[in-house]
Amino acid sequence: MQELTDIKNLRPWSVRVFAAPVFMLAPVLLALIASEMKLNWAERIVGAYLVAVNEDRPESGAIWEKGRKTQAARMAVDKLASDREAHQRMARNAGTLNEVVSALAPGQGAMLSAEHFRELYQKIPSGIAAEMISPFDLLRFTSEKRWTRAYLEKTADGLMVYLLEPNNQVLRQFRVPAASVALLARRSDMTSQSLEDLVSFQNRIYPAERFFAALAALPEEDRRGLIPQPERLLDVSGQITRVGISDEALAGFVDVGVEIQSGAQRRVLLLQGQDWAVWRLRSLLEGKLSKSRGGKGSQEAYSAQ
Amino acid sequence: MTVWFSWLRAAFYAGLLVIGLATAGLMIAFFVTVRDLPRVPEPLSRIIETPPTEIYAATGERLMLIGGRETVPLNRVSPVFIQAVIATEDHRFWSHHGIDHLRIVKALLVNLFQSGRVEGASTITQQLAKNLFFSFQRTYQRKFRELAVALQIEARYAKSEILEAYINQIAFGVGAHGVEQASRVFFGKPALQLSLPEAALLAGLPKSPTRYNPFRHFERARERQKVVLDRMATVGYISAGEAERAYQERLTLRAPGAGAPSGDYFIDVVLKDLEERYGSDVVHHAGLKVFTTLDPQLQAWAVESVQSGLVKLDQVLRVPAAVGGDSSAHPQGALVAVEAHSGAVRALVGGRDHAETEFNRALQNNRQPGSGFKPFLYYAALEKAGLNPAAVFVDRKVAIPIPGQTAWVPRNFSGEHEGPMILKRALVHSVNSIAAQLVDRIGPNAVIDAARRFGIKSPLAPVPSVALGTSGVSPLEMAAAFASLATGGIQHEPFTIRRVEDSSGRILEERILSGRRTLDASIAYQLVDMMRAVLDEGTATVVRQLGFQLPAAGKTGTTDDFNDAWFTGFTPTLSVCVWVGFDRGMSMRDGQGRGITGSRGAAPIWADFMRRATEGAPRREFVVPSDIRFVQVNPVSGHPAMPWGPRGMEVALREGQLGAFVSVSDGREPSPTGGGN
Structure with a gap:
């Protein structure tokens, strides 16, 4: 060193x-x-x-960020499209207008074919249907062959119905008020209760034979106003035992509850009669009631008015 | 000496230690850093898989692709372009493995010893890595990560795959990403057909797409093209002679936007609308299919009419050509065409050149409409005050008292007063003093209410002068509002999107074309009849002089000091509004100091557009309501016109308004209904 x-x-x-x-x-x-x-x-x-080690590394950086945005965007669009398709599917399969309406949230809409709308329209009580649009107008649009679809849009205050040409031009638009929509919703109710269980009917419950006897005494126009689709009652299985009339009127209609006994089971089918026709029947029933109080005794006095 | 040696030896071992530690540190840093490196997608082509959002015209023609890429395989790209890119960006691309050692050494030497010069050594693979994963932040750490990813890409993919990914994602400017799109944008041809000069020009752009944008800086782009050609010659792809010949060859750029539908302003509106509904990410990343209302042919005519009209206006105003690209030095214009029976916007021009300024004057430019607003006033007057078009008012100097302020004294455009005249004549000749009397009678709120029912949404000040158009509105609003007259009082909201689908064709929304009656059909027709005379014998006769002869109605508008010139007119099917003016609100005056009115500035553009838009279309009349009767009246006195009297003016009266005229025909003293003053 x-x-x-x-x-x-x-x-x-x-x-x-x-x-x-x-x-x-x-x-x-x-x-x-x-x-x-x-x-x-x-x-x-x-x-x-x-x-x-590629697979162990994070999906970071511009291209992955873009991929994530693409995925999120596609999912968002997919949800929009799926929701819309679900509404459309529901609308296509709906048997009543109420089914269409109840499946929509405010602001949502569903497109129906003209044929389907006509089918649903025919199932609506004639009073409500005529308030929506005249059947003669529908006939005219159908014959003109310009009407292809109907778009139903639920709004905060009811339902908007647009009858559309092939290019989506509106042939006719009309609003179904919320009260009528509510009526549609109740129309098909078949409760598994008795009339006494339904508060609005408690004051006016009549034996079936008396109700129908009074009904038979009314002119045909009044009867149609009261029970627009009597065939529905003919279709029911069981015995109609009693009929109630609601205290409440809604959008020009009054609920008529038809109690049906089948075996030990009781059901109530709700119908909507036009208020003027119901009032006439009530007058008739109440007139008979005052007569019958002396003869038949209190057991028949279901109406306490 | 021994001490000196001891120090030397200590330094040597210390150096060794430092080198050892540095090496170890680098190793640790490497392994730590690579853990956080971004994962490279498999396959690499996945980087260009984002589906584009497609925007279509009403005719089905595709207007625009947003996001996504038009990708091409290497064999569909001109070989000279590939050579040009490699020669310019990375001439040892085929031989290196992600790093060009020699170029790094050269760059080091240049950066160290030539002050002021900065030379990069990024290879094509490194640029690809940077574009895919990293920001453009200049840090050593970013550079190291970019380098590492480049090495991985090189290790995993073939050179051809790397090159293909690179040329399909680089930005060439003016929204062109990838060589195919760039080739079509700049030269109107597929990338496979690029010639040597074209390829060299394109290959030079990615260095700075804005700086070398050939549409704006052609000479600069040519200089860059020369650099690329010289590099190709240096590398040996071409000879020096070929490079020189290619440089001398004349380059024909496609006109900006040529071939593509000229609906840039319209597309801006559509995009804004879509982003408001779905959010920006969905619009740019979800691959929507958007079907719009645009008619490309009408749009092209609208653009031509506005541009040629503004060029003529430049000449009238003597705007010097030297102002060049200064958009504020030229008058601007806007045109909106709305389909009357649906509200569909068929054409929309928001300025003279979208490339110059994206400010959309068709929507965003709330300028005073002047007398163009009077139809709303007249509608309100006919409806609220029970007046009719034959009602007589006196054109005289008026002062409208305003509580707490000095009285409003409107002046006529001519500065003169003509005395008594019927309302129709007052509208046809746009007499301000009579308009002031009308608003004084019905109140400004009635005018505003009428305007709202026509569809005007802009804020309107509740002052008398609102009747003379002192509150700003947009051309889109005006076109849509006047469409309510064309439909006999049915108001349609203007719209640009008919239907939106997802990438697989499922409908997300579709437009229901509904309108609502907001105006009385008979009063609306009375107004239409009055406005027809504006074209036939009033302030817009220039429309007829320029050859547009179909039934139409409209109203001119000119603001104080000639800052704005308007004409809004409609046929039974199409409502069109034209505005011209300076962005900075300057007065428009010709060489003699005469102002540019709606009749001089806007109506000729309207006529030019409508002449083309309705060429060959059948003659369609406005629908006359059943309770309308036509009566010839004296335009001064309002009395029924007599054969021996002055030429009568035809007015449209509702059945209930005929009484006075029947009595006149009975020989009694004439007393036209509902007159004033």
């Missing part, structure tokens, strides 16, 4: 510098550098390593 500290004596230095190991190491290093320049082995090793 001493000789190395003597810089005037270069021999020991040159011996070290030009030693065999140095001569062996330098070419190796040079070969490494040259091979890297030529073969890019360092890049390949790093690249191969990164390929191997």
Whole structure:
């Protein structure tokens, strides 16, 4: 070591510098550098390593961010389309207008074919139906062959119905007030209760034979106003035992509850009679009631008015 | 000497230690860094899979693609373009493995020893990695991560795949991403057909798409093209002679927007509408199909009419050509065409050049409509005050008292007063003093109420002068509002989107074309009849002089000091509003100092557009309500016109308004109904 500290004596230095190991190491290093320049082995090793760990790394960066946005956007659109399709499917399968209406939230709409709308229209009590649109107008639109679809849109205050031409031009639009929509909703109610259980009927419950006898005494127009679709009653299985008249009127209609006994089970079918026709029947029933109080006794006095 | 040697030896070992630690540190840093490196998608083509949102015209023609890419395989790209890109961006692309060692050394030397020069050494693979995953922030860490990802891409994918991904995602400016789109935008041809000069120009753009935008800076782009050609010659793809010949070759750029439907302003409206409904991400990433109301042919005519009209206006106003691209130095214009029976916007122009200024004057430019607002006043007067078009008013100087303020003294455009005249004549000649008397009689709120029923939504000040159009409205509002007259009082909301579908064709929404009656049909017709005379014998006769002869009605509008010139007119099927004026609200005057009125500035554009839009269309008359009767009256006295008297003016009267005229025909003193003053 001493000789190395003597810089005037270069021999020991040159011996070290030009030693065999140095001569062996330098070419190796040079070969490494040259091979890297030529073969890019360092890049390949790093690249191969990164390929191997690719799956363990995060999905970060602009392209993944864009992918996520695309996915989120597609999901949002998919939901919109699915919701709309669900409404459409429901509308296509609906058997009554009420089914269409009850499946829609305010602001939502459903498109029906003209034929389907006509079918639903025919099932609406004629009073409500005529308030919506005259059947003669529907006939005219049908015969003109311009009416292809109907768009029903639920609004905060009812239902908007648009009768559409093929290019979505509106042939006729009309609003069904919320009260009428509510009436539609109740129309098909068949409760598994008795009339006494329904508060609004408790004051006016009549034996069936008396109710229908009074009904028979009314003119045909009044009877139609009171029970627009009597065939519905003919269809029911069981015995009609009693009929109640509601205390409440809604949108020009009054509920008429028909109690049906089948075996031990009682059901009430709700119908909507036009208020003027119901009032006439009530007058008739109440007139008979005052007569009958003397003869038949209190057991028939269901109406306490 | 011993001490010196000891220090030297210590330094040597310290150096070794530092190198060792640095190496270890680098290794650790490498492994730590690569853990957070972004995952590279498999396959690489996934980067261009975002479905584009497509916007269609009413005719089914595709107007625009948003997002997504028009990708092409390498064999559908001109080989000279590929050579140009490689020569310019990374000439050792085929031989390196993500890093160009020699270029790094050269860049180091240049950056170290040539002050002021900065040379990069990014390879195409590194640029691809940067574009896919990283921000454009210049940090060593970002550079290292970008380099690592580039090495991975090189290790995993073939050079051709890397190159294909690169050329399909680079930005060329003016919204063109990828070579195919760029080729079509700049040269109107597919990338496969690019010639050498075209390829060289395109290959030079990605360095700075805005700076080298050939539509705006053609010479700069040409200089860059020369650099690219020289690089190609240096690298050996072409000879120096070929490079020179290619540079000398004349380049024909496609006109900006040519070939594409000219509905940029319209598309802006559609996009804004879509983004409000669905959000920006859905619009740009979900691949919607949007079917609009635009009629490309009408739109093209609208653009031509506005541009040619404004060029003529430039000449009249003597706007110097030297102002060049300064948009505020030129008068601007807007045109909106609305289908009367639906509210569908069929054409919309928001300015003379969308590339110059995107400010949409058809919607955003609430400028005073001047007398163009008078139809709302007249409707209110006919309805609220029970007046009829033959009611006589006196054109005289009036002062309308305003509580707490000085009286409002409106002036006629001519500065003169003509004395008595019927209302129809007053509207036809746009007499301000009679309009002032009407608003004084019915009140400004009645005018505003009428305007709302026509569909005007802009804020309107409840002051008498509102009747003379002192509250700003947009051309879209005006066109839609006048459409309510064309339909006999049925108001339709204007709209631009008919239907929206998702990428697989499921309907997300479709427009129901409904209108609502907001105006009385008979009064609306009376107004239509009055406004027809505006074209036939009033302030807009220029429309007839320019050759538009179909039944139409309208009203001119000019604001104080000639800042705005309007004409809104309609046929039974189409309602069109035209506005012209300076963005900065300057006065429009010709060389003689005469102002530009609605008749001079806007009506010729309207006539030019309508002449083309209705060419070959059948003559359609406005529907006359059953209770309307036509009577010839003296336009001054309002009396029934006599064969020996002055030329009569035909007025439309409702049945209930005929009484006075029957009595006149009986020979009694004439007393036209509902007159004033």
